[in-house]
Amino acid sequence: MSDMREYYGEVASLELLNRLVAAPLPAGLRAGPVQTLFHRDAYFDAADWTLRRRGVTCRFRTRMDDRRLLTLQVPPGPGSADGPREVFEAEVVELDGAAALAGTSEPARRLRALIDPAALAPRIEFETERRVRRSRPRWLLEAVYELYYDVVTVRGGGLSRSFQELKIRPRRRGWPGLERLVTAFRDGYAVRPLLVGKLERAEKLSRALESEGLARAVQQNREVAVLALEQGQIALRHEGGTLMLPVRRGSGEEACRYVLRTAFGSSDGQVRLLGMAPAAAGRPLLEVWLVRRLGKGLAAVEGTNLQWVPLAEVVELVGAPVLHEPRTLAALTVAARSELVPEWPSGPGRRSGGEPRESMAVLSPGVITREWTIAGLREPPRSVAEQSIASDHFLSSQLSWLEFNGRVLALAEDATVPLLARVRFLSIFRTNLDEFFMVQVGALKHALQVGGREASEDGLSAQEQLDAILIRLRSELERYTQCLLQGCLPQLAAQGIRLQRWSELSEPDRAVLRRYFTEQVFPLLTPQAITRAPGHPFPVMANLRLSLAVLVRDAATGPMHFAYVKLPEGLPRLVSLPDGRGLVPLEDVVRANLDLVYRGREVEAAYTFRVTRSGDLELDERRAENLLHVIEEEAQRRPYGDVVRLEVEHGMRGDVRRLLLRELQFEDVARVSTIGPGDLFDVDGLLDPLALLEIADLARPELQYPPFQGRRVLDSAKSVFDLVGESDVLFHHPYDSFTDTVERFFVEAADDPEVVAIKLTLYRAGGRSRIVDALVRAAAAGKEVFVFVELKARFDEERNVEWAKRLERAGIHVVYGLVDVKTHAKVGLVVRREGDTVRQYVHIGTGNYNAATAAVYTDFGLLTANPDLGADLNDLFNELSGSSRPPGVTFRRLLVAPGEMMSRVVALIDREAEHARAGRGGRIRAKLNGLEEAEVIHALYRASQAGVEVDLLVRGICCLRPGVPGLSGRIRVISVLGRFLEHGRAFAFANGGAPDYYIGSADWRPRNLRRRVEVAAPILDARCRTRLDRILEAELADPTAWELGPDGGYYHRAAPPGGAAASAQERLMRLGEAAFA
Incomplete structure (x- = not known):
C-alpha cells in the first residue's frame, strides 16, 4: 500500500460520514475548512448497452456553478490495445444531456461517428454531494492530503438509494504515510477499502433499484396498446359492457403490427410510437402506438367486437363504468399529452339540449352498432337491499368534480353572460383547478407514494384516477384557452380593454414601464440561482407563485446559468398604461427589464412558470399540546409541500422545460418526487388567474351583472327578538339581505342589555366582520360570549388563527377545534332575559358567517325561538366547549x-x-x-x-x-x-x-x-x-x-x-x- 496513489473507502452510513467530517483528522493531521461541492452525472447509452459493449463511456455532468461538461471516453486505437483510453471533454452550453449529445462540441462530434445520439438515453444517473477537507502541514516534511467525503444518490425504477465513500488523495508525500492514515480510518471508523469504482457501484445500485421497481410494478414484461385513429374516431373493443383498446404482450413495431393483423385483418398502416405509460400496480410498462391510414379503413374483423367511437365521445366517457379499463386509461393519458394527436377534442363540453344517447348507427360495414351507451349501463331488476353496491354503480368523484368545473367554464363560454363576468368565471375555473390539484391530486399522488392500493367507490385505483383526470383535463384546458384567446380577449379589446404584450408597445410606453419597474418593482425582487452551490441552497419554489425561469450568461463565452425570479406579491398583476391605453402583464415588465437585475451579464431568455404543491396539512392532533400553534406552524409550511403540477408558458423552450421539471424532481435529493412529464402543463395566455380577476374587477358596470341588493325582510320598526318571538323566519341569501338579517341579529344581541350570552361557531369569517365586532362589544359589556373557531378550515387556517387570537384578546372564551374532526356547522345561540324567564334564540344556517361570500353564495338560514331547537343547540355548545371529542348526546330535533x-x-x-x-x-x-x-x-x-x-x-x-x-x-x-x-x-x-x-x-x-x-x-x-x-x-x-x-x-x-x-x-x-x- 506504500505506493498507493489514492485510496477509496466505503463508509457504512450517512451518520458515520457526518461524524468523519466533524471529527479531527487522524494521525495528528490538522484540517482546514470544509468545502462543499455538488455535481450530477448522467451516463448515456442505448437500450441494448451498445456503448458499454464497445468500451465507450459517455457522461454529461452538471456542476454546482452551472457549468456543464460532456465527456466521451473511448478505447485506444488499433495497435495500442494496452494504452490509455482516449478522453474527449468539453464544456457545453446545452442545458440537458440529450441536447448536448446533438450539439457541436468535439465529444458530440466524436460520438456521432459511433452511434446516432437519438438512440441514447440516460441509463445511470446519480448526484454526488462532496465535502472536501485539506490537511494543513505544520512542518516541512509533513504530508498533505485532500479528503473527499461523498454522498452518492442513485435513482432508478422510481426509487432512490444512497451510498457513502471516502476518498483520500495525497498532495504531498511525507509523514504520516497514506498507509497509516488508511489504517487509522479502518481501525477507528471501520472504513473498508473499495474494490470497484463509483460508476460501477452506482450501476449496481441502479440495477437493483430498477429490479425493485419492476417487482413493485409487475414490470417483468411489456405490453403494447394500439390506438387506431381514423376520421376522428378510435377503435375500441367492447367486452362485457366495457370499452378498451386492443392490447397484447410484446414490445416494438412488430408487436404493434401483430395487433393490427388480428384486430383489423391487415398489418398495413402508418404506425408511430406515441410514448410509454410507466408500470403501475397490476400493469406492466405499456408502449402506446398510434396507427393511421389503416389498410382496411374503418372495417373490423368479424367477431372482434371492435367499434369505432368518436374521440370526443371517448374523452367524455373516460372513468365512467363503460370506460375505465386500466391499460386503456394509461394509453389515453399518453395520447392526451402528445402533440401527435391534434384531433384531441377542445370544443364545448357536454351535449346541449338533448338526452343521453340510446344507441348509435352503424358507421361502416363490419362495425357493430353501438348499443353499449345505455345497454352497458342497464341493470337487471333486483333489490339493492339484497346485495352490496358494485363499483360500477358509482361515478368517479374526481371526474364528477371536473364535470362541475367544466360547467363553470361553460358559463365563461356563454355569450349571454356579461363580458367581465365571463372573465371572472374563467378565473374561477383556473383557481378551482389550483385547489383541485393541491388537495385531490396531491392526495392521489401521496397514495401512490406510500404504496396505497385501495380503490375508490367507483373501482378506480389512485393511478387510474390520475390517468382519467389527465385525459379529461386536456380538452377542458383547450376549451379554456379558446374561450380566453379567441373569445374574451378580442371582445375586451373591442370594449377598450386591451391586454398588450411588450413587443406591441411603443418606445414611450416602454420608457414609462421601465421607470415603473425601477421605482416599484425592482426593490422587491430577489433573484435566486437554481444551483446547489455552498451558500446558495437549492431554492424551494413557493406554491402558486408566478415566477420567471431565467437563462443568464456571465459573459459571451461563459457558462449558462439557470435562475429564477419570483414576481413580487402585493403589486398589481396588470400594469396600466397612461390614459388607460392598455394593460401590460407584470411578468412582461419584469422580463423586459432583467438587464437591470443581472447587470454585466447577458440574459438569453426568460419564461414564466408556476409550481403547484400539495396543500393538505399533516397534523398529529392527538399529540398536540397547543392546536393553535401546531396549525399555525403547519399552515406556514404549506407553500413548500410536494410538487404536484408544473405550469409553463406556451413559448418555453423544450430544454428549459426539461431542466425545470428535472430540478423539481430532484428538489429533495433524498427521495424521488412523484412529479413527471404528465404533470407539466402548457398554458397559452395568462398563466396566473389573478390577472383575470383584476380584469374582472375593472370599473366597467356596463360589462358586469347589474347591481343587486338583497331584500330587507325584517321589519325595521321592531327588534329582531320581537319578530322571531312571533314566528320563525327562513332566509334565502343573497335574495334576502345578509346585513339586514344575520348581521342584524348578532349586532342587536351585542347591544341589547337583556341579552346575557352569545354563542357562535366560526368556520370562514373572512376579512372585516361586523359579527366579530359585535362579539367583541358584547364581551366588553360583560356578556358571556363563547366562540368555537375551526382552525382546520382548509386554506383559511392562518386567518382563523388570527381571529381566534383577536377574540381571546377581547376576553372571549374561544375553543379551537375537536380532535380528528372539523366543526363545519353554522350555528349561533343568543340567550336573553325576558321578564322572569330566559329565552333562547337560534340561528342555523347553511353558509358561513361571512358577509362577502353571503353576497355571491346562495344559502338558507333559520331564525327561531323554538324551545326544543334552543335546548338542542345549548347542548351542542356545551359539548363543543366541554370536550375535545365529537358530540355524543342524543338531540331532540337537530x-x-x-x-x-x-x-x-x-x-x-x-x-x-x-x-x-x-x-x-x-x-x-x-x-x-x-x-x-x-x-x-x-x-x-x-x-x-x-x-x-x-x-x-x-x-x-x-x-x-x-x-x-x-x-x-x-x-x-x-x-x-x-x-x-x-x-x-x-x-x-x-x-x-x-x-x-x-x-x-x-x-x-x-x-x-x-x-x-x-x-x-x-x-x-x-x-x-x-x-x-x-x-x-x-x-x-x-x-x-x-x-x-x-x-x-x-x-x-x-x-x-x-x-x-x-x-x-x-x-x-x-x-x-x-x-x-
Whole structure:
C-alpha cells in the first residue's frame, strides 16, 4: 500500500460520514475548512448497452456553478490495445444531456461517428454531494492530503438509494504515510477499502433499484396498446359492457403490427410510437402506438367486437363504468399529452339540449352498432337491499368534480353572460383547478407514494384516477384557452380593454414601464440561482407563485446559468398604461427589464412558470399540546409541500422545460418526487388567474351583472327578538339581505342589555366582520360570549388563527377545534332575559358567517325561538366547549354529525320507500353541494326501486348514477349554476302527506357525515315550509340547468321555443316570492 496513489473507502452510513467530517483528522493531521461541492452525472447509452459493449463511456455532468461538461471516453486505437483510453471533454452550453449529445462540441462530434445520439438515453444517473477537507502541514516534511467525503444518490425504477465513500488523495508525500492514515480510518471508523469504482457501484445500485421497481410494478414484461385513429374516431373493443383498446404482450413495431393483423385483418398502416405509460400496480410498462391510414379503413374483423367511437365521445366517457379499463386509461393519458394527436377534442363540453344517447348507427360495414351507451349501463331488476353496491354503480368523484368545473367554464363560454363576468368565471375555473390539484391530486399522488392500493367507490385505483383526470383535463384546458384567446380577449379589446404584450408597445410606453419597474418593482425582487452551490441552497419554489425561469450568461463565452425570479406579491398583476391605453402583464415588465437585475451579464431568455404543491396539512392532533400553534406552524409550511403540477408558458423552450421539471424532481435529493412529464402543463395566455380577476374587477358596470341588493325582510320598526318571538323566519341569501338579517341579529344581541350570552361557531369569517365586532362589544359589556373557531378550515387556517387570537384578546372564551374532526356547522345561540324567564334564540344556517361570500353564495338560514331547537343547540355548545371529542348526546330535533345524522338521513329515505311500497307514493327532494356517501346512495337506490321519485339538486360532485333502469330509474340529478354559487343544503320528504323539511350545513359526503360536526334543523313553521318548497320546485324546473346522465355526463337543458327563459336565480332576483306564488 506504500505506493498507493489514492485510496477509496466505503463508509457504512450517512451518520458515520457526518461524524468523519466533524471529527479531527487522524494521525495528528490538522484540517482546514470544509468545502462543499455538488455535481450530477448522467451516463448515456442505448437500450441494448451498445456503448458499454464497445468500451465507450459517455457522461454529461452538471456542476454546482452551472457549468456543464460532456465527456466521451473511448478505447485506444488499433495497435495500442494496452494504452490509455482516449478522453474527449468539453464544456457545453446545452442545458440537458440529450441536447448536448446533438450539439457541436468535439465529444458530440466524436460520438456521432459511433452511434446516432437519438438512440441514447440516460441509463445511470446519480448526484454526488462532496465535502472536501485539506490537511494543513505544520512542518516541512509533513504530508498533505485532500479528503473527499461523498454522498452518492442513485435513482432508478422510481426509487432512490444512497451510498457513502471516502476518498483520500495525497498532495504531498511525507509523514504520516497514506498507509497509516488508511489504517487509522479502518481501525477507528471501520472504513473498508473499495474494490470497484463509483460508476460501477452506482450501476449496481441502479440495477437493483430498477429490479425493485419492476417487482413493485409487475414490470417483468411489456405490453403494447394500439390506438387506431381514423376520421376522428378510435377503435375500441367492447367486452362485457366495457370499452378498451386492443392490447397484447410484446414490445416494438412488430408487436404493434401483430395487433393490427388480428384486430383489423391487415398489418398495413402508418404506425408511430406515441410514448410509454410507466408500470403501475397490476400493469406492466405499456408502449402506446398510434396507427393511421389503416389498410382496411374503418372495417373490423368479424367477431372482434371492435367499434369505432368518436374521440370526443371517448374523452367524455373516460372513468365512467363503460370506460375505465386500466391499460386503456394509461394509453389515453399518453395520447392526451402528445402533440401527435391534434384531433384531441377542445370544443364545448357536454351535449346541449338533448338526452343521453340510446344507441348509435352503424358507421361502416363490419362495425357493430353501438348499443353499449345505455345497454352497458342497464341493470337487471333486483333489490339493492339484497346485495352490496358494485363499483360500477358509482361515478368517479374526481371526474364528477371536473364535470362541475367544466360547467363553470361553460358559463365563461356563454355569450349571454356579461363580458367581465365571463372573465371572472374563467378565473374561477383556473383557481378551482389550483385547489383541485393541491388537495385531490396531491392526495392521489401521496397514495401512490406510500404504496396505497385501495380503490375508490367507483373501482378506480389512485393511478387510474390520475390517468382519467389527465385525459379529461386536456380538452377542458383547450376549451379554456379558446374561450380566453379567441373569445374574451378580442371582445375586451373591442370594449377598450386591451391586454398588450411588450413587443406591441411603443418606445414611450416602454420608457414609462421601465421607470415603473425601477421605482416599484425592482426593490422587491430577489433573484435566486437554481444551483446547489455552498451558500446558495437549492431554492424551494413557493406554491402558486408566478415566477420567471431565467437563462443568464456571465459573459459571451461563459457558462449558462439557470435562475429564477419570483414576481413580487402585493403589486398589481396588470400594469396600466397612461390614459388607460392598455394593460401590460407584470411578468412582461419584469422580463423586459432583467438587464437591470443581472447587470454585466447577458440574459438569453426568460419564461414564466408556476409550481403547484400539495396543500393538505399533516397534523398529529392527538399529540398536540397547543392546536393553535401546531396549525399555525403547519399552515406556514404549506407553500413548500410536494410538487404536484408544473405550469409553463406556451413559448418555453423544450430544454428549459426539461431542466425545470428535472430540478423539481430532484428538489429533495433524498427521495424521488412523484412529479413527471404528465404533470407539466402548457398554458397559452395568462398563466396566473389573478390577472383575470383584476380584469374582472375593472370599473366597467356596463360589462358586469347589474347591481343587486338583497331584500330587507325584517321589519325595521321592531327588534329582531320581537319578530322571531312571533314566528320563525327562513332566509334565502343573497335574495334576502345578509346585513339586514344575520348581521342584524348578532349586532342587536351585542347591544341589547337583556341579552346575557352569545354563542357562535366560526368556520370562514373572512376579512372585516361586523359579527366579530359585535362579539367583541358584547364581551366588553360583560356578556358571556363563547366562540368555537375551526382552525382546520382548509386554506383559511392562518386567518382563523388570527381571529381566534383577536377574540381571546377581547376576553372571549374561544375553543379551537375537536380532535380528528372539523366543526363545519353554522350555528349561533343568543340567550336573553325576558321578564322572569330566559329565552333562547337560534340561528342555523347553511353558509358561513361571512358577509362577502353571503353576497355571491346562495344559502338558507333559520331564525327561531323554538324551545326544543334552543335546548338542542345549548347542548351542542356545551359539548363543543366541554370536550375535545365529537358530540355524543342524543338531540331532540337537530340532526348532528358525525353521530346520528347519517343514520337518521338513511332512516328518512327508507321510510319514504316504505310509504311507496304501501301504495302511499313517495318523493324525496334534496339540494346539496355534493353527494358521495355510499350508504346514502345505497339507500336512494333502494328507494328508487321501491317506487320513490327522487329529485336531487347537486351543484358539484355526484357519485350516484341516475336513470339506470332497474337501479336508479326514478332518480333525477340536476345541477344549477349561474351568477351566484349554489351553496345551500336542504332536503324534503313527502312522508305520506306529512312532509318533513330540513336545512343544514352538511352535504351527503363521507367527510360531512363521518368526519365533521354538522347540524341540520327541521323547518317547522308552515310559511317557512311553503317558501322552501317553492324554492326547491323552481330550481328543479330551471330551464338553464344541467341534468346528469347515467354515463356521468351532464346535458344542458334545451332552450324553450322563442329563446332563452329566465333561470331560477333570475326569477328570484326579479320577482322574489311572487315568482313562485
